Amino acid sequence: MKRIAILTSGGDAPGMNAAVRAATLIGRALGADVLGVERGYKGMLEDAFVDLGPHDVQGILREGGTILGSARCKEFHERAVRDRARAVLAKREIDGLVVIGGNGSLTGAQYLAAPAEIGSGRPLKFIGIPASIDNDLGLTGLSIGVDTAMNTIVEACDKIADTATAHDRTFIVEVMGRDCGYLAMTSAIAVGADLALFPEAGKPEDEIVEQIVETVLAIRSKQRRARKVIIIKAEGVNLAVDRLKSLVDARLRERVPDAEPAAIETRVTVLGHVVRGGRPSAFDRLLGSRLANVAVRSLIAGQSHKMAAWMPPVELPEEVGMRSPYDPYCWLVDLGAVLAETENLLKGRSPLARWRAGAFDQIEDALLL
Numbered sequence: 001m002k003r004i005a006i007l008t009s010g011g012d013a014p015g016m017n018a019a020v021r022a023a024t025l026i027g028r029a030l031g032a033d034v035l036g037v038e039r040g041y042k043g044m045l046e047d048a049f050v051d052l053g054p055h056d057v058q059g060i061l062r063e064g065g066t067i068l069g070s071a072r073c074k075e076f077h078e079r080a081v082r083d084r085a086r087a088v089l090a091k092r093e094i095d096g097l098v099v100i101g102g103n104g105s106l107t108g109a110q111y112l113a114a115p116a117e118i119g120s121g122r123p124l125k126f127i128g129i130p131a132s133i134d135n136d137l138g139l140t141g142l143s144i145g146v147d148t149a150m151n152t153i154v155e156a157c158d159k160i161a162d163t164a165t166a167h168d169r170t171f172i173v174e175v176m177g178r179d180c181g182y183l184a185m186t187s188a189i190a191v192g193a194d195l196a197l198f199p200e201a202g203k204p205e206d207e208i209v210e211q212i213v214e215t216v217l218a219i220r221s222k223q224r225r226a227r228k229v230i231i232i233k234a235e236g237v238n239l240a241v242d243r244l245k246s247l248v249d250a251r252l253r254e255r256v257p258d259a260e261p262a263a264i265e266t267r268v269t270v271l272g273h274v275v276r277g278g279r280p281s282a283f284d285r286l287l288g289s290r291l292a293n294v295a296v297r298s299l300i301a302g303q304s305h306k307m308a309a310w311m312p313p314v315e316l317p318e319e320v321g322m323r324s325p326y327d328p329y330c331w332l333v334d335l336g337a338v339l340a341e342t343e344n345l346l347k348g349r350s351p352l353a354r355w356r357a358g359a360f361d362q363i364e365d366a367l368l369l
């Protein structure tokens with residue numbers, strides 16, 4: 001394999017730069033030319049490539065975001081658009097791609113390199129690297145960016161807890177994660193939150209409101225300095241925070257008619273894109289570097305249509321995945337199987353999704369209240 005290209009696509013994730021750096025250095029060390037594609041598939045369509053060498057990736061390990069830029073490219077769903085992208089790659093004589101991103105980005109690569117679409121055109125191989133703060137990709141224990149995002153949430157909630165304690169207040173903190181509740185569940189445990197709301201629980205609106213109100217009333221009966229309430233809500237819970245706040249406040253006024261409204265009113269903080277930014281944690285730097293090492297070595301050894309995975313949380317049959325010979329914690333798994341499992345995970349159909357929600361309930365019973 002003479003020439004490989006690296007791209008980052010979809011929502012950026014802290015640690016993507018570590019993967020770009022390692023892929024560049026390892027690709028070059030193995031004798032390949034390495035190019036970077038700017039702004040994901042959008043840049044590919046615009047022939048926006050840059051040469052990547054040791055000098056270009058110096059010092060990027062500690063930077064958040066991605067030096068290559070990222071974008072979402074809806075047009076890539078169209079076969080004609082992918083044909084254009086393949087023509088650009090053929091003109092550039094690119095034999096292999098390293099695609100760093102989430103569900104949509106890896107699906108794009110699967111189609112781009114599909115033998116049925118390539119036909120007699122220039123062959124193309126690719127390996128995916130999971131990167132998304134949402135941790136919603138199947139068959140990998142973690143994706144790049146999750147650890148940093150969790151740390152950011154914990155830091156923000158610790159700060160909120162200070163002011164909540166000072167005022168005996170209830171805070172609802174909304175965190176990113178798209179349709180996946182992983183970040184809300186895990187950060188709630190790490191923060192010692194009083195409640196976590198995540199889409200996998202599938203609770204209707206009135207049940208969510210009642211659960212919050214019961215939690216607030218139970219905690220408010222404690223002595224001062226123990227009366228703050230922190231509730232972490234995943235953005236995937238289909239109930240806008242403003243509406244949730246007004247429903248909870250109205251119900252609290254009904255339940256505690258003598259209380260001054262200002263004293264029981266909830267406060268809302270939406271962490272939004274803050275959760276996606278910042279310097280990558282040491283773990284995300286390692287994860288990005290190690291997954292990229294496995295991805296590039298496997299690609300150059302002739303593998304394709306696979307994803308480098310970190311300690312898959314389920315047993316993998318041989319035809320779906322194998323432990324990487326380059327790193328005992330990393331696996332190389334069939335991307336078709338990853339995408340199928342991702343869909344199951346998001347629809348709550350996979351045993352892992354059920355386990356996550358069930359395990360959280362047990363932890364919640366034992367620790368949170």
Ligand code: F6P
Pocket residue numbers: 011102132133134176177178235276
């Ligand atoms: O997939 C990563 C993510 O940050 C989600 O958590 C969030 O729902 C979405 O991207 C936000 O997308 P955008 O940056 O396009 O607003």
